Amino acid sequence: MKALIESIVMSLVDHPESVVVTEQEEDAKVVYHLTVHESDVGKVIGKNGRIAKAIRTVVYAAKTNRDKRIYLDIM
Structure with missing residues (x-):
């Protein structure tokens, strides 16, 4: 999923080297x-x-895991 987000966003921005995606997994x-x-x-x-x-x-x-909800936070 990180690779998908990075590939979409890198095609939109002027500074693709500054794109950072971090993943934080919790229970649900x-x-x-x-x-x-x-x-x-x-x-x-x-x-x-x-x-x-x-x-x-x-x-x-x-999303591949149907049990967990996915959130995307843009900073």
């Missing part, structure tokens, strides 16, 4: 923290959060 959920260069935050979020919502939709649809 998995949280992915996405960090990008501060000049690229707007590109990842998009107008009214449309890009961020689209990224989240793809990630939620691609």
Whole structure:
């Protein structure tokens, strides 16, 4: 899942070397923290959060473990 998030986001930003995805697994959920260069935050979020919502939709649809809920946190 980390590779999917990285590949989507790296194609959107100007500084792909600054893209960092960390995974935090808990009992009932998995949280992915996405960090990008501060000049690229707007590109990842998009107008009214449309890009961020689209990224989240793809990630939620691609989840393999049906028991745990997935969250994507963009910083």
